[in-house]
Amino acid sequence: MFLEHVNPLQASIFSSLAVVSLLLTFVMLGSHWLQNYVYAFAVQSWLIAALSASVGYFAGYPELYVIAVLTALFRGLVLPYLLMRIIGRLNAKRELHAVLQPSSSLVLGALLVMFAFVIANHMNRQSFLAAHVVVMALTIMLSMKFLGFLMLAVRDEAVSQILGLLVLENGIFLGSQILVPGMPLLIEIVILFDLLIVVACFGMLVRFLVVHAGTTSSRQLNRLVG
Amino acid sequence: MILSNLVLQICQVLCVVLLAPLLQGFILKAEERIQRSRGPNILQPYRDLWKLFHKQAVVPESASWIYMIAPIVAFTAMLIVPILIPVLTDRPLPQSDMGDMLGGGMVLTLGSFAIILAGLDSGNVYGGIGSSRAVMLAILAEPTLILVLVGISLLAKAMLPFVVNHLLLGSPSTYWSPAHLFLILAFFVLLLVETDRLPIHSPTHLEIYMIDEARILEYSGPLLALLKWASMMKQFILYTIFCNVFLLPWGMSQIGTPFGEFGSVVALLVKFLLVALVVIVVETVQSRLRFYRYQEPLATGFLFAVLAIVSSQLM
Amino acid sequence: MAEYLLLILFAAPLAAVALSFAVRSSRLSEYVTVLAAITDFVVSIPLLISVLSAPVTLAHNYIQIDPLGAWVIVCISIVYTLASIYAIGYMRLLNEDERLPLFYGLFSGFAFTMLAACVMNNVGVFWIAIELTTLISTFLVGFEREAESTEAAWKYIVVVSGGISLALLGTVLFYWGGSFVLGPSYAMTWAALHQAAPSVYPPLLLVSFLLVLVGYGTKAGLAPMHTWLPDAHSESPAPVSAMLSGALLNASMLGIARFLGVVRGASIDGFAHSAVVGFGLFSFFIASLFIVRQTGIKRLMAYSSVEHIGVQALGLGFGGVFGVAGALYHMLNHSLNKSLMFFGAGNAMRAYGTKDIPGIRRVLKVFPVSGTLWLLGAVGIAGAPPFALFLSEFTILRSGIGGRYRWAVIVFVIFLIVVFIGFLSHFRAMYFDEAVEPDIPRLSGSVWRTLPMWLAFIPLLIFGLWWPHSLWDIFSRISHDLMGGAQ
Numbered sequence A: 001m002f003l004e005h006v007n008p009l010q011a012s013i014f015s016s017l018a019v020v021s022l023l024l025t026f027v028m029l030g031s032h033w034l035q036n037y038v039y040a041f042a043v044q045s046w047l048i049a050a051l052s053a054s055v056g057y058f059a060g061y062p063e064l065y066v067i068a069v070l071t072a073l074f075r076g077l078v079l080p081y082l083l084m085r086i087i088g089r090l091n092a093k094r095e096l097h098a099v100l101q102p103s104s105s106l107v108l109g110a111l112l113v114m115f116a117f118v119i120a121n122h123m124n125r126q127s128f129l130a131a132h133v134v135v136m137a138l139t140i141m142l143s144m145k146f147l148g149f150l151m152l153a154v155r156d157e158a159v160s161q162i163l164g165l166l167v168l169e170n171g172i173f174l175g176s177q178i179l180v181p182g183m184p185l186l187i188e189i190v191i192l193f194d195l196l197i198v199v200a201c202f203g204m205l206v207r208f209l210v211v212h213a214g215t216t217s218s219r220q221l222n223r224l225v226g
Numbered sequence B: 001m002i003l004s005n006l007v008l009q010i011c012q013v014l015c016v017v018l019l020a021p022l023l024q025g026f027i028l029k030a031e032e033r034i035q036r037s038r039g040p041n042i043l044q045p046y047r048d049l050w051k052l053f054h055k056q057a058v059v060p061e062s063a064s065w066i067y068m069i070a071p072i073v074a075f076t077a078m079l080i081v082p083i084l085i086p087v088l089t090d091r092p093l094p095q096s097d098m099g100d101m102l103g104g105g106m107v108l109t110l111g112s113f114a115i116i117l118a119g120l121d122s123g124n125v126y127g128g129i130g131s132s133r134a135v136m137l138a139i140l141a142e143p144t145l146i147l148v149l150v151g152i153s154l155l156a157k158a159m160l161p162f163v164v165n166h167l168l169l170g171s172p173s174t175y176w177s178p179a180h181l182f183l184i185l186a187f188f189v190l191l192l193v194e195t196d197r198l199p200i201h202s203p204t205h206l207e208i209y210m211i212d213e214a215r216i217l218e219y220s221g222p223l224l225a226l227l228k229w230a231s232m233m234k235q236f237i238l239y240t241i242f243c244n245v246f247l248l249p250w251g252m253s254q255i256g257t258p259f260g261e262f263g264s265v266v267a268l269l270v271k272f273l274l275v276a277l278v279v280i281v282v283e284t285v286q287s288r289l290r291f292y293r294y295q296e297p298l299a300t301g302f303l304f305a306v307l308a309i310v311s312s313q314l315m
Numbered sequence C: 001m002a003e004y005l006l007l008i009l010f011a012a013p014l015a016a017v018a019l020s021f022a023v024r025s026s027r028l029s030e031y032v033t034v035l036a037a038i039t040d041f042v043v044s045i046p047l048l049i050s051v052l053s054a055p056v057t058l059a060h061n062y063i064q065i066d067p068l069g070a071w072v073i074v075c076i077s078i079v080y081t082l083a084s085i086y087a088i089g090y091m092r093l094l095n096e097d098e099r100l101p102l103f104y105g106l107f108s109g110f111a112f113t114m115l116a117a118c119v120m121n122n123v124g125v126f127w128i129a130i131e132l133t134t135l136i137s138t139f140l141v142g143f144e145r146e147a148e149s150t151e152a153a154w155k156y157i158v159v160v161s162g163g164i165s166l167a168l169l170g171t172v173l174f175y176w177g178g179s180f181v182l183g184p185s186y187a188m189t190w191a192a193l194h195q196a197a198p199s200v201y202p203p204l205l206l207v208s209f210l211l212v213l214v215g216y217g218t219k220a221g222l223a224p225m226h227t228w229l230p231d232a233h234s235e236s237p238a239p240v241s242a243m244l245s246g247a248l249l250n251a252s253m254l255g256i257a258r259f260l261g262v263v264r265g266a267s268i269d270g271f272a273h274s275a276v277v278g279f280g281l282f283s284f285f286i287a288s289l290f291i292v293r294q295t296g297i298k299r300l301m302a303y304s305s306v307e308h309i310g311v312q313a314l315g316l317g318f319g320g321v322f323g324v325a326g327a328l329y330h331m332l333n334h335s336l337n338k339s340l341m342f343f344g345a346g347n348a349m350r351a352y353g354t355k356d357i358p359g360i361r362r363v364l365k366v367f368p369v370s371g372t373l374w375l376l377g378a379v380g381i382a383g384a385p386p387f388a389l390f391l392s393e394f395t396i397l398r399s400g401i402g403g404r405y406r407w408a409v410i411v412f413v414i415f416l417i418v419v420f421i422g423f424l425s426h427f428r429a430m431y432f433d434e435a436v437e438p439d440i441p442r443l444s445g446s447v448w449r450t451l452p453m454w455l456a457f458i459p460l461l462i463f464g465l466w467w468p469h470s471l472w473d474i475f476s477r478i479s480h481d482l483m484g485g486a487q
Helices: A008-030 A034-059 A063-090 A102-123 A131-154 A158-179 A185-213 B002-034 B044-053 B065-084 B094-098 B101-121 B125-156 B161-170 B178-194 B221-247 B258-285 B295-313 C002-023 C026-050 C067-094 C097-119 C123-141 C147-182 C190-199 C202-220 C228-235 C238-263 C269-292 C297-318 C320-352 C368-381 C388-401 C406-432 C447-465 C469-483
Strands: C056-058 C063-065
Touching (some): A008 A102, A008 B295, A063 A158, A063 A185, A102 A131, A102 B295, A185 C147, B002 B044, B002 B221, B002 B258, B101 B125, B125 B161, B161 B221, C063 C067, C067 C238, C097 C238, C123 C147, C123 C202, C123 C228, C147 C190, C147 C228, C202 C238, C202 C269, C202 C297, C228 C297, C238 C269, C269 C297, C269 C406, C297 C320, C320 C388, C368 C388, C368 C447, C388 C447
């Protein structure tokens, strides 16, 4: 595992990139405006691309450069563009009826980060110098998972739900760059493309929702119960 | 040696007392300049205080002794806190071990508590509203404040501001660690809230928007002057803590020669200039939040504090 | 030999997809789909036989055909065959002829992704295949384009994608755990993970397994992650419901079974089995509650699927030869029986023009023959002899009674009785309530809609009376693979 040999400078580069990505998730969580979510997501993807590239550089995995470029291209440009198009077509600029106030979701999110930290701490057995990078990667991976689910739970607008799912995936991607940079290239690339298809599918579904259900807010999707 | 230390300590307090109006004047002036108007003279707060001290005090009929004593308590509290914190020297002076950061925080809170009581005591409607709003804000800000203190003590393994200052000076890796940066952000939010700034406090003097000012509407003359002065000093003290303990721990006198002291006063003013400029920018771009959205900036602060604690565990 | 069979297995549905989209003739796409499905069914059985002695590995270890995967392929291709025959009769009723090629293209694509998932030897690629099944089937769920079906499709994709991302996280953590043993870069096959599992730090292994269990459990419809299932099953066209319930759930159960195999021998083995048993029982509990008070006919079937997935989870969780064999036998029987039930429900829905149970009365008057089959299927799916589900449920019970899950068996039996009463009381009302004389034109009988019901019913009866010995051999072989020959 390459993390056993990182020096403090590399460790701090990795941690700052990861921590700022986590912070951007909170920007999504605390904002009312759909556009802000998309911007935050795009920046987050660029940070993850930078992380891939730096891991690739320091750990000697040249194939991670490919991943970095693809991440920046797909997650940082194409996906935000698609999402912006969906938003533009929907005429839904902001989240109107959030279940939780942004401030409450921020506080809840903060507590979830603590929970994630506790779990991550239990999962790590390593005690080498940069072990904290491992715990941090695990913490941020799990926190973004939790925060993504929180967004799915408290947001109604279709676009926010798509973004919630994307945050879930970003968390995994971020963590896996640090923890398992040696994961086969093929799988990572396929997962990236898979995400593109997911969003395309969502785009089509959103159009169906507008036409056939007359709404894009899951609050109105309440015909099927029991 | 002891004598010189005592002198130094008195100098610290005097520095706070005398320079606090200058900071306020600078902020007011700069704010107006940024909005392209001329603004009051930078020395205007001194003139205001001077004028108020020469006026007659009018006491409402319904007021009790609390009304009289509150300004004195508030002012005295602000005189005590500078003893405990590094204002000019970066080493503890003889009396500064009277209390740690928690103690200082309590003395500061005692001052605002006295004013809250006075606001209720005056019997004025706005006084009551102001007091209840201030209490609500205090309740919202309290968790963040406590978490910031916890974060500091986890970082420095001590609650003394001098230790934190030395730690940050000594190890740049701690200074640039995410834990410390998050603490700075969290404390900055607290600073905005506690020094009557946007996005919570209104810059216009209308009774319905007032929070801190509403509590002292009934005061006049020297008592009002004391209260205003106390609130300027509170602002000065919080800026000092923010700069000397968190953000810019450099440029403080180590030995305590008069020249060094003078140098650190100048350094302090420069640091304040920087912080005040940031605060002013925030004030200018932010609009006031609705009453029911007050918790948002504070929740953000809370979030930063939590992140700081979590990342301090990762170091 | 096996590689050629696999090639045919994959080529047939792909050809059907290509032809449906290329020619865009609704009649042609119908027949091509049936042809592809029958080809798959015919090929799947020799495929199973050919890999019994030793698993076959292809394509740089990315594909491995083992008996377990081949068994699930058999189940899936049976449902694919039945559903594609039924679809001809059913989809014509929708009067949307011009969209039929699209339907059949997606339908065969859906079947293809499920079949592909069964042979994926790389854990990451398996995840991708399962994710693809979601994407394709979403459009099948929303095919009718009414408000309800669009809503169901939306809920389906959001809930399942969210859940399946947990499985991805679990997979990454598994890989990370393995990297301490096998080095930073290795091929993430099931065997490699199994080899590494005993040396992985137990808390890490535990969290990874739970994440994977919840992830694939969402896709398999285990409660409490089942919330998408009743909506998707009830709002999609009947053949799609049959595919979702009879085939897709099996493919997801395959993931859980394989991961149980991965952690066998590791320190968390016992806990992993208990967790699967717990989810199984909870699904059973939820399903029995909702079955008793259900008013929608297809939702009733959907909750019955939750129940039977719970039974399969119990079988896998109890473990041992009997448990695994019972679960696998149950998989086949449930596929047959649930297809039969959804076909009957589709007929009834179209004839009465409603999805509500209270609107469906005196079924035998409307469908004398297929109604009888439907009723017998209901008796079978409630777990009564002489139908096959009784046999497999009984086997699972027997596997649990001796081990440490005796309490679970008791709870299992109680819920079985509740489900039996609840399920059949709905059918009693639909068949024998004297309330109103139905005044509906008889649906023109179509052989496309009755034939698959017969095709499902006959083997169901046969398997209920006679458990072929060759099947038993297959099951004991698979359980040896999965459980390391315990018991």
